[in-house]
Amino acid sequence: MKAFISVFPFKGRLMGNLLYSVFCGMFITPTFAQEMPADSLKLINLNEVIVISASKQLNHQKQRKPLSSLDEFLESSRSIKMVKRGAYAWEPTMNNMASERLVVTIDGMQIFGACTDKMDPITSYVDVSNLSEAQIGSGQQGAAYGNTIGGGINLKLDKNNFRSTGWTGSIESAFETNNAMRVFGGEVNYSDEKFYINTDAIYRKADNYKAGGNEEVAFSQFEKYNFSINSGFKLAEDKSVAASLIYDEARDVGYPALPMDVSLALAVIASVSFKQDTLFRNFSNWESKLYYNTIKHTMDDTKRPNVPIHMDMPGWSETAGFYSQAEIKLTKNHFLFKMDGYYNKSYAEMTMYPANSDEPSMFMLTWPDVRTKNLGLYAQNYLHFKKASLKLSMRLAYHSNTVADEFGLNSLKIFYPEMEKTKTRFLKSISAQYHNMWNDFHLNGGLSYGERAPSVSEGYGFYLFNSFDNHDYIGAPNLNTESSVETNLSLTYDKSIFEVGISANYFQIFNYIIGEIDPSLSTMTIGADGVKIYKNLDYAQLLNTTLSGRYNITNAFKLTGQISFHRGVDNNGENLPLISPVSYNSAIDFYRNQYSASLSINGAAEQVNYNASYGETKTAAYATLSASFGKRFFLQDNDLFVKAGIENILDTNYTSYTDWNNIPRMGRNYYLTISYSIN
Numbered sequence: 001m002k003a004f005i006s007v008f009p010f011k012g013r014l015m016g017n018l019l020y021s022v023f024c025g026m027f028i029t030p031t032f033a034q035e036m037p038a039d040s041l042k043l044i045n046l047n048e049v050i051v052i053s054a055s056k057q058l059n060h061q062k063q064r065k066p067l068s069s070l071d072e073f074l075e076s077s078r079s080i081k082m083v084k085r086g087a088y089a090w091e092p093t094m095n096n097m098a099s100e101r102l103v104v105t106i107d108g109m110q111i112f113g114a115c116t117d118k119m120d121p122i123t124s125y126v127d128v129s130n131l132s133e134a135q136i137g138s139g140q141q142g143a144a145y146g147n148t149i150g151g152g153i154n155l156k157l158d159k160n161n162f163r164s165t166g167w168t169g170s171i172e173s174a175f176e177t178n179n180a181m182r183v184f185g186g187e188v189n190y191s192d193e194k195f196y197i198n199t200d201a202i203y204r205k206a207d208n209y210k211a212g213g214n215e216e217v218a219f220s221q222f223e224k225y226n227f228s229i230n231s232g233f234k235l236a237e238d239k240s241v242a243a244s245l246i247y248d249e250a251r252d253v254g255y256p257a258l259p260m261d262v263s264l265a266l267a268v269i270a271s272v273s274f275k276q277d278t279l280f281r282n283f284s285n286w287e288s289k290l291y292y293n294t295i296k297h298t299m300d301d302t303k304r305p306n307v308p309i310h311m312d313m314p315g316w317s318e319t320a321g322f323y324s325q326a327e328i329k330l331t332k333n334h335f336l337f338k339m340d341g342y343y344n345k346s347y348a349e350m351t352m353y354p355a356n357s358d359e360p361s362m363f364m365l366t367w368p369d370v371r372t373k374n375l376g377l378y379a380q381n382y383l384h385f386k387k388a389s390l391k392l393s394m395r396l397a398y399h400s401n402t403v404a405d406e407f408g409l410n411s412l413k414i415f416y417p418e419m420e421k422t423k424t425r426f427l428k429s430i431s432a433q434y435h436n437m438w439n440d441f442h443l444n445g446g447l448s449y450g451e452r453a454p455s456v457s458e459g460y461g462f463y464l465f466n467s468f469d470n471h472d473y474i475g476a477p478n479l480n481t482e483s484s485v486e487t488n489l490s491l492t493y494d495k496s497i498f499e500v501g502i503s504a505n506y507f508q509i510f511n512y513i514i515g516e517i518d519p520s521l522s523t524m525t526i527g528a529d530g531v532k533i534y535k536n537l538d539y540a541q542l543l544n545t546t547l548s549g550r551y552n553i554t555n556a557f558k559l560t561g562q563i564s565f566h567r568g569v570d571n572n573g574e575n576l577p578l579i580s581p582v583s584y585n586s587a588i589d590f591y592r593n594q595y596s597a598s599l600s601i602n603g604a605a606e607q608v609n610y611n612a613s614y615g616e617t618k619t620a621a622y623a624t625l626s627a628s629f630g631k632r633f634f635l636q637d638n639d640l641f642v643k644a645g646i647e648n649i650l651d652t653n654y655t656s657y658t659d660w661n662n663i664p665r666m667g668r669n670y671y672l673t674i675s676y677s678i679n
């Protein structure tokens, strides 16, 4: 064991010792452990699960807006906030960290956007019709899916999984008044003990939306199609194979906060998997998957007025990968072992066409065909004591980036003459999470360490224009690995009718990657204020705290509320960008005799801690009010659900810290959702 550990170049002796003792600890069964109750054991002890699937009737009732976009579902969660550049393809953030610091997977599959300007977070390539739930792990609790600092989101596909339901199906439609959004969707499923097939399709089209006070937000339209099919077949009682395919295409997507739009964003996401109930003697639930996905992203400035120089900016991202995992379930503890790997190709280019057609056009590789290889080992042990549990986990990964394009490599060598074609790193993650229960009190505490490699843009981006701080960005191939020490603590008092909890987490992030102005460089983008180069700060500090509560007033009425405080500073005490001000939400939900209703308030205080050098301005305090009403009807064997609602009832004109360039959010919006399901 010791020899195995010492292969890896750990930072300092302390870390090595810590890793060693925790890794060994994972294999020691505590003799004082009690029999573990089977149902209390959640192998992946996630912080939050958002139920998305509308196919289960109960979910449909409890969701305030069943056919809303995946972005809206994620935004409704406790732990996620969405950065908005328009009405489509919002970027999830967790613990005030965005894409580069999160791992977002679809059914365990790695997938990477093809846009150099973050117009296509992974979450934009699936739809609610494909998914059953979003599994959210804060900080290193998300490391089961990959290397991360801020956390992980796994979007689980909706499958019938050999349940004997026979044929089922549904059709659904929604309309929203503010941007005349039309949604049409449907699914047809068949499942028995030996075979299942799930198919679904959804179409969304929206015009420009209007902010509060009937102010039209130009270039906020979008159109999207999504089809998916997944199927499984039992080879034997304990063996099955499955396959899944998602096709997602968005066209004519406006980004009001950016200087360009998107004419096409296309993804094909495919996988085959094999499952066997047992493996060797002690292993169970052996699951292996092979996957491939390809993304094409085409930006478009032809519809914008006064474009000083027309640009073509297509991007491609292709990923192939696998994982194989198995569990060992002993009476007192539970192990998960996983091996995973992926290979990604990211390529993006920019051609500028001067207005005077006698001048030559200019060509640049903005992502110089960067090939990323990542091979990881993940192990987790969940120990159950009498009133407590301990989850230990670790990930070790080999990570390498190679610039495959000679022209792109030579362009970067202008800034980094010494740079090598390939950069290799070892990434480590280790975490201990403890839970204890005294009567109605729950205590959770954890301590973790994690690392991540720079993203393709941070490492190899070439003059990527950021419209938020109005700077061109250049990547830095020799950036140090970013690492984070994280601690979390929460205390909950949980009675069946009443619950109150307080939680906090703190991240000390070393070698924090962020862009810094280099005054010696001149800009490429006309009108940009300067050029920034990605640098490692010595460290940055992030603190997130939340107070939340629930009160079941009667069987039918439930009151919930949450208020959170966040702070993020760099090593000079300067504010980090995109850190939430004090924010709060509260709701009263009603559910009885197939009727449901809700009234909710969402708001934030003034953004006191902002940073103008990252393009931020102080956003004002705001609050919005929303309501929904639903009814379920039984029509012989079938179900009809109707849900209607009003969002931003008071038509408030507002913007929040997550709104790119302060584009105002949607004003008053009425929606109606109808869903008919055949059982």
Ligand SMILES: [Cu+2]
Pocket (backbone or CB within 6 Å): 115, 116, 117, 118, 119, 120, 262, 297, 298, 299
């Ligand atoms: Cu783009």
